Structure formats: C-alpha cells, structure tokens
Amino acid sequence: MKANVGGIDQILRIVVGIALIIAAGTGLLGVWAWIGVIPLATGLMRFCPLYPILGISSCAKK
Secondary structure: OOOOOOOOHHHHHHHHHHHHHHHHHHHHOOOOHHHHOOOOOOHHOOOOHHHHHHHOOOOOOO
16 A cells, blocks of 8 residues: 555644544534544545546645
8 A cells, every 4th residue: 555645634623524423422512423534544645546546646646
C-alpha cells in the first residue's frame, strides 16, 4: 500500500473519526456514528482504498 492521504487530509480524517467515535460512545449520536472508525483508520494508515479507484491522491507530489 502506497500512502495516498496527505497532511491536512490525514488530520481531518483523524479528528472527524475520533469525534464520531466519541459521539457514538456517549450516545450523542446513534450506532451509525461508529462509522468514524473508517476515517480514523484511513488517517492513521495514510491509505484510502477509494482514492486509487478514483485516481486521487492528496499526498504532495515528488
């Protein structure tokens, strides 16, 4: 897996993922908020499986 998630994209994914997981854990949002695991995981791994399909990369060009 080649990294395809850049800096700002990575930070946003991690923040949104953690916020959704906290909201789900506290009952603020329903069970669907556990979907926050996906942006958190893709942010931590710096790889989004959907990006290659769409031909996107938010990493800086070398």
